[in-house]
Amino acid sequence: MSAANDRLNAIKGHLSGNFPNGLLAGEVAIITGSGQGIGKSCAEVFAREGAMVVVTDIDAAKSDQVAADINAAGGKAISVPGDVLSADFPERLVEETVKNFGKINHIVNNAGFTFDGMIHKITDKQWDLMLAVHNTAPFKIIRAAAKYLRKKDGENKCIINISSTSGLHGNLGQANYATAKAGVVGLTKTIAKxxxxxxxxxxxxxxxxxxxxxxRAKESGAAIEVGGQKVALGIPTGNKAAGKVNAYADIPLGRAGTAEEVAGSVLMMCTPLSSYITGHTLEVTGGRGI
Structure with missing residues (x-):
């Protein structure tokens, strides 16, 4: 039986509820920025669904810990820490993945951060850095994996590029981030074609x-260090009046999402249950923007 028929039968099995070993059993997933936050939750849920996971983060200690926790829970994971902006990292990440697991099925380009500023104040470095981390880095990882993905092998294969409503609708103080996240959509559609x-x-x-x-509040002090520069993360809450405003007023579900629950949306798009969905942008917003 051909590989394509094997995959079709697997899909039929999934649709009938026959997936005792997980929706991604035997498949290999690279998830960038998976040392914490949404990326970590993605790594965990992918592993629970049977995937062999490659955890990677700029923070080596966090990357190693997530992989160790997955293995301790009975899953399979390796840690390949590094900076997605480093010239040699995409090739190293891909080759380490294939060396350990023999193939690649899924790439989730999740690594990223914000570097906010009003348009008239954004520096060249702020602008260039957002495009580098959200556009150039994912492109280079995908390009490095091309020789393993561009095969008519019948495998379930999916690339997920993480965007934001800032990229779809723009956002005050985020011209650089919004532009980069809008670019993600164009890259994704081109890969699909x-x-x-x-x-x-x-x-x-x-x-x-x-x-x-x-x-979270920028005043909490969260930051990331890039190229020797400390970049503060979060949303400023210095305006005292802001505390009296319902921040979730325009979200029908009336709350923020959690990293654990939104990771499910990424998983869903990689499973055989989404086998006829490609070139699509899935908004995960609790209804915000409808």
């Missing part, structure tokens, strides 16, 4: 307000 013939699906997941260090 070029690699569909190889059975590779490519989709974007655009998050709204999810409770992470990027959406």
């Amino acid at each position: 070029e690699w569909g013939v190889f059975g590779v699906r490519a989709n974007t997941v655009a998050f709204g307000w999810v409770d992470t260090r990027l959406t």
Whole structure:
């Protein structure tokens, strides 16, 4: 029986509820920025669904710990820490994955952060850095994996690029981030058109307000160090009146999402249950923006 028929039968089995070993059993997933937050939750839920997970984060200690925890819980994971902006990292990440697990099925380009400023105050470095981490880095990782993904092998293969409602609708103080996240959509659609013939699906997941260090109060002191520069993360809450405003007023569900629950949307798009979805942008917003 051909590999394509094997995959079709597997999909039929999933649709009938026959997935005792998990929705991604035997598949390999690279998840960037998975040392914490949404990326970590994605790594954990992918592992619970049977995937062999490659955890990678700029913070080596966190990356190693997430992989260790997955293995301790009975899953399979390795840690390949590093900076997605380093010239040699994409190739190293891909080759370490294939060396350990023999193949690649899924890439989740989740690594990223914000570097906010009003348009008239954004520096060249702020602008360039957002495009580098959200556009160039994912592109280079995908390009490095091309020789393993561009095969007519019948495998379930999907690339997920993480975007944001800032990229879909723009956002005050985030011209650089919004531009980069809008670019993610174009990259994803192009991959879908070029690699569909190889059975590779490519989709974007655009998050709204999810409770992470990027959406908590900037005054809490969360930061990331990039190229020797400390970049503060979060949303400023210095305006005293802001405390009296319902921050979730325009979210029908009336709350922020959690990293654990939104990771399910990324998982969903990679499973055989989404086998005929490609080039799509899934908004995960609690209804915000409808």
